[in-house]
Amino acid sequence: MIARLVGVVREPWNVVEIFVVANLAFLTGDVYLAHSVNAFERPAEWVPVYFSIASPLLLIVAAIVRGRAGRALALVVGAIAVVVGTAGMLYHLESHFFVQQTIRNLVYTAPFVAPVAYAGLGMLLICDRMEDPRGIEWAQWIVFLALGGFAGNFVLSLADHAQNGFFNRFEWVPVASSAVAVAFLLLVVLRPEDATLLRWTWYVLALQVVVGLAGFAFHLRADLRQPSPRVWDRFLYGAPVFAPLLFPNLAILAAIGLWALRRNVAART
Secondary structure: OHHHHHHHHOOHHHHHHHHHHHHHHHHHHHHHHHHHHHOOOOHHHHHHHHHHHHHHHHHHHHHHHOHHHHHHHHHHHHHHHHHHHHHHHHHHHHOOOOOOOOHHHHHHOOOOOOOHHHHHHHHHHHHHHHOOOOOHHHHHHHHHHHHHHHHHHHHHHHHHHHOOOOOOHHHHHHHHHHHHHHHHHHHHHHOOOOHHHHHHHHHHHHHHHHHHHHHHHHHHHHHHOOOOOOHHHHHHHOOOOOHHHHHHHHHHHHHHHHHHHHHHHHHHO
């Protein structure tokens, strides 16, 4: 049993599937917490919660079934994830930004980039099932999707911290860090066989892990210091405690892509 599990995690494409399942399951609690702020005012706000509960189970079934049926089921889940993510982004923007397109409304609306996480996970599934995982293009797609995630992190960090005018100067750190990650990952996509670039990109990804864990600690401390007597309200109306964990999460995804690139280059050599 242990040998079989080791065999599974030795292949990058299997690790990506595990990554998607874990992230969809985690989003259940994250979305529930975020939408509890307005007590699920719109019935549509329950859709991502239900999808996050059902999709990991469906993907486990797809992994067990395998073959054409398993592939088709995974592609359907991926397509639905893209739809849920795109629709969620439009719903979030509808609150203020579509009424008047200003920077202020973009900053103070619901976090419009957050639902795109579903679309990114859906595209990961589609890529994993449609692209040859042994080819360099598959690895480039994984790195590119991680790049897109860090671009979203840049926007989220900038918009969220702009709400308090970057009161603490350290709030600029995730903005700069995500920008650096975007730059390096873009170069990796364009120059996947540059060994020096790949080596430095590993250091950049390690930095993202440090920034994310430090941000999580800062957000958690800020929430626990809230004056509300109820612990739930401190997390509900305080700093988004899970948001900084996107940095190590995306670093893991990018690392999978770098791992696949290194294996592909080594095989060619």
